Amino acid sequence: MRRRTGEDRILSLPNVVTTIRLVLIPLFVYLLVQPHHRDWFAAAVLLAALGSTDWVDGQLARRLDQVTTLGKVLDPTADRLLLATATIGILAVGAVPVPVAVIALAREGLVAAAAVGLALAGARRIDVTMVGKAGAFGLMVAFPLFLAGHSTVGWHRGALVLAWVAAVIGLTLGWLSIIVYVPLAKAAVAEGRAGKAAAGLDESSRQIHSE
Template identity: 60%
Template sequence: MPPSEPADQVPVPPPVSGRALNVPNAISIVRLTCLPLFLWLLFGRDNRAAAAGLLGALGATDWIDGYIARRWRQVTELGKVLDPVADRLLFFVGAVAILVDGSVPLWFAVAVLAREALVAGATLTLAALGARRIDVTWVGKAGTFGLMVAFPMFLASASTVSWRDVAEVLAYVAGIPGLVLSWYSAATYVPIARAALADGRAARHARIGSDP
């Protein structure tokens, strides 16, 4: 009988695959290629309902590529970059496009985009300073989910669908908590970022000290 593992053993992360072209990465690429279609539906065809449906579907598939990569051990270095880039780009482009269209309240869009710009700037700064990678917290994920529901609903509420009044209510029901959680998560990242920066510097100094 094999010995039991300690209860507090740290889980082993999925191995990194050397194959860049796999199912999770293909899903991320497909999601990115849908961006021009979304913009065409919204501005080229002036079809807010179809654009809202597509954006909602893209938001709903936010977790699929990452889940498949972990579940079937198809994690790649490309996927580690492609997945979050696709998520943030879809979110940012969608939010800006709906703001330009005038389907979302100005104060709401500005509050969301200001937070995105703040986090993006902090992320780039930390990376330049050598901080270790920071994982997204469940609060941040919950906030993003609420916002990904809110923006398509705002767009649908400005369309000709019969349930546009319901869509507007759903937009606020999902959007207000999502906005609060997203800003709260940004605040909670401050001590996490400090620790990540300290860890990154310590690791760099350790590497320098180990060099012959």
């Protein structure tokens, strides 16, 4: 088999980092569901580590020149899966305010539906924007702090205050990114359709010359 190189490669250090983040999500859920809140602080620490390493794979990919097609899909998938799992899990155990969870999940649901719609419309893939990444990071700071705020640590009151600050910033940036994506989505649809039309003309031209 031909060895995959460049953006076509599968195995790369950034993709390994992203995969490790995905694999550790079930461990977070396990710690979260332990009785008597005994492992909530450990769950908060793990969630904070997973959230704070969000930028690591992207930085590695750019600095090591290991940007791959798989990584462009895997990285945002890991981010959304971690955010959704954290939101639903922490909401289920009652450690995050319902309005925060509902607004965060509504945004993720809208993004997922938009991604499907754009794919069906033949749009090219849209790269994640810095505003969207910042919004996700804000929530990934807020959720561990909400957990810590409901744990037995001595600074739990301060953790709750910081959690609310991070949540407001994260939700604001997250929904602002929706507005930023609108012109990008329109351009992606136009470019995707133009690319398909050009490919169709090339195919027709080849068929004519082959006859």
